[in-house]
Amino acid sequence: MASQAPRISPTLLAAIERMDDDSVPIAEVYRRIAALASHFGVVRPSYEQIRILVHEHRRRGLAPSAGQILLDVAVRSRPPEALLELLEGAK
Secondary structure, eight states, rough: OSSSSOOOOOHHHHHHHHOOOOTTTTHHHHHHHHHHHHHHTOOOOHHHHHHHHHHHHHOOOOOOOOOHEEEEEEEESTTTTHHHHHHHTTO
């Protein structure tokens, strides 16, 4: 048995953000993410993990993407260090 749960792939995290809206039930988001994980050959996250992430996304949104941060830096609504923080968190 693993001592800790596997990390959810950044690809799957981005997919949750794209697939989720309030009209889609969490169970359907889970089914889509599970199919995507199988397609990419990564560990399928548990329903509980997806449920928590969907609730978090619906409450405040997941972390901004690199593209969103770059746009914010370009229009000066976010400091350039925000991109460095994103890259440091990806390690």
